[in-house]
Amino acid sequence: MTTVLRNIGELVTNDPRWGDQFGILHDAAIEWEDGIVRWVGLDSEVSVRADRNTEVLDAEGRAVIPGFVDSHTHLAFAGERSREFESRMAGKPYSAGGIATTVAATNAATDDELRELISIRIAEMHRQGTTTIEIKTGYGLTVDHEARLARIAREFTDYVTFLGAHVIPIDFRGNEDAYVDVVCGEMLDAVAPFVTAIDVFCEDGAFTVGQAARILAAGAERELTTHIHAAQLRPSDSVQMAIAHGVASVDHGTFLSDADVRALAESGTVLTLLPGSDFSTRQPYPNARNFLDAGVTVALATNCNPGSSYTSSISFCIAIAVREMGMTPTEALWAATQGGAMALCSTVLGNLGIGSNAHIVELDAPNHVHLAYRPGVNLARRVWS
Numbered sequence: 001m002t003t004v005l006r007n008i009g010e011l012v013t014n015d016p017r018w019g020d021q022f023g024i025l026h027d028a029a030i031e032w033e034d035g036i037v038r039w040v041g042l043d044s045e046v047s048v049r050a051d052r053n054t055e056v057l058d059a060e061g062r063a064v065i066p067g068f069v070d071s072h073t074h075l076a077f078a079g080e081r082s083r084e085f086e087s088r089m090a091g092k093p094y095s096a097g098g099i100a101t102t103v104a105a106t107n108a109a110t111d112d113e114l115r116e117l118i119s120i121r122i123a124e125m126h127r128q129g130t131t132t133i134e135i136k137t138g139y140g141l142t143v144d145h146e147a148r149l150a151r152i153a154r155e156f157t158d159y160v161t162f163l164g165a166h167v168i169p170i171d172f173r174g175n176e177d178a179y180v181d182v183v184c185g186e187m188l189d190a191v192a193p194f195v196t197a198i199d200v201f202c203e204d205g206a207f208t209v210g211q212a213a214r215i216l217a218a219g220a221e222r223e224l225t226t227h228i229h230a231a232q233l234r235p236s237d238s239v240q241m242a243i244a245h246g247v248a249s250v251d252h253g254t255f256l257s258d259a260d261v262r263a264l265a266e267s268g269t270v271l272t273l274l275p276g277s278d279f280s281t282r283q284p285y286p287n288a289r290n291f292l293d294a295g296v297t298v299a300l301a302t303n304c305n306p307g308s309s310y311t312s313s314i315s316f317c318i319a320i321a322v323r324e325m326g327m328t329p330t331e332a333l334w335a336a337t338q339g340g341a342m343a344l345c346s347t348v349l350g351n352l353g354i355g356s357n358a359h360i361v362e363l364d365a366p367n368h369v370h371l372a373y374r375p376g377v378n379l380a381r382r383v384w385s
Contacts, residue, residue: 002033002054003384005360006043009061010367012330013040014338014351021338022330023351030064032358032384040352063367065333067131067359067385068314069340069350071159072227072251072272074305075121076114076149077139079105081306085280094233094281098307099139099167106139106149114152121304122156125312129380131359132340132349134301136199138163143187150194159344161227162191165200165207165215180211184218197225197248202238209238216245225345231255232277243267249299249343254278254286265295270343272299273335275320276309289326299339300332319375329369360384 006029013023018040029046031039048056084098106114122133135153137160140146146164153160164183172179188198198219202212206229216226225248230238232252239250239260250264251272264271271291278285291298300317303309311317318332327335341350348356363370364381371379 002031002038003057004029004031004046004048004054005057005059005064005362006046007061008043008059008064010063011040011352012063012065012333012368013353014066014334015040015353017353022334023353024330028064030352030360032360035358037352037354037356037358040354059362061366062381063363063365063370065129065361065363065368066337066350066352067361067383068129068336069132069344069346070125070130070301070304070314071134071249071299071340071343072274072301072303073133073135074138074163074303075118075133075135076137076153077102077106077306078109078114078117079306080310084307085310088280088282094283094308100170102306103139103141103169107142107145111148111152114149115155118152118156121312125304126383126385127380128313128315128378129361129383130312130314131361131383131385132159132344133157134159134161134197134344136161136163137191137195138166138199140164141166141169143182143190146187147190147194150191154194158196160195161197161199162188162195162219162224163199163201164188164191165212167201167206176211180207180214183215188218188222192222195224197227198222199227199229199251201229202236202242203229203233209236209241212238213241213245216242216247220245227251227343231260232283239263243269248345251301251303252277254283256286256291261291261294261296264291270297270299270339272301272340272343273321273325274301274303274309275317275325276311277303279320280309285320285324287326288321292327292331297339297342298327298331298335299343300335301340301343313378315371315379316376319372322372323375329372333368333371358384
């Protein structure tokens with residue numbers, strides 16, 4: 001079946017062939033077949049075949065954008081931590097220790113319970129225009145439970161990230177390097193059939209720079225894409241270490257030094273900003289304007305998790321990035337689509353160029369600026385993926 005969407009008031013393609021990196025067309029149309037974009041151009045240039053295999057739809061002047069690419073989530077969990085959030089709002093500082101609460105709840109849940117929870121969260125995201133979702137493990141922290149989370153997550157997405165290096169389990173406190181041995185050895189062996197990437201939380205209360213380097217190297221040896229949670233709570237040598245290891249993305253980056261920014265700008269590493277976390281933990285918002293002006297490639301993602309960012313809304317993150325982090329609405333949309341795709345090392349996601357995946361969102365708005373202009377409102381009218 002061929003589908004043609006006509007009468008698009010504003011079409012954001014993220015295809016540089018249309019003038020710049022944002023590739024915005026007005027009075028446009030788009031055609032796709034078998035899930036692949038086949039043609040993009042002006043509505044006046046549309047040539048529609050009059051046959052039963054062609055469906056013609058009318059956008060009625062609305063805006064159309066690529067589906068959001070949420071390149072950093074922790075959807076494979078059970079339980080909730082609203083009391084922890086309440087305490088932070090009353091002034092208690094955020095730390096990594098609350099993760100153990102979610103580990104206990106997740107490990108107690110059955111496979112079917114986890115499937116239902118993940119399915120509900122993905123459906124919620126899809127209704128808001130998110131068409132690609134990365135899911136991390138990390139709430140198992142034993143060989144069997146991490147393998148279980150990876151296996152179940154792979155039922156829902158092609159982008160599963162092994163985060164056995166989330167925090168040190170209680171049983172390994174005081175013998176942290178022994179747990180790193182497990183992560184790099186039998187745990188990595190167990191999850192390998194299901195995962196496409198590896199991640200590590202390098203922070204006080206989690207893993208040291210040296211331990212993170214070992215874990216990234218072990219993942220790279222398995223030809224996994226590598227990521228790192230870095231500089232979320234304070235400045236860290238982990239950022240430049242990770243760049244030297246060739247990670248696809250540095251995630252969080254709340255406390256980057258000038259040297260970190262220069263290193264990111266000179267590398268192929270994406271900086272994934274997670275505004276929902278800074279909102280929920282009362283951390284300062286990073287200066288995305290500074291990063292962009294320096295030449296850093298920036299992505300936006302939700303970091304959806306029960307402890308530090310329990311939001312499924314990319315558009316909420318876009319609004320924060322525009323209001324608090326110095327991004328323009330167009331830059332923020334690009335970061336939440338093409339930027340996320342680059343963090344996942346994909347060329348067919350996050351844009352509407354010919355040959356890309358037909359992950360398409362029609363907004364109930366005349367232009368994409370409304371994503372920031374109307375914070376908290378789900379503007380996704382129709383979603384194709």
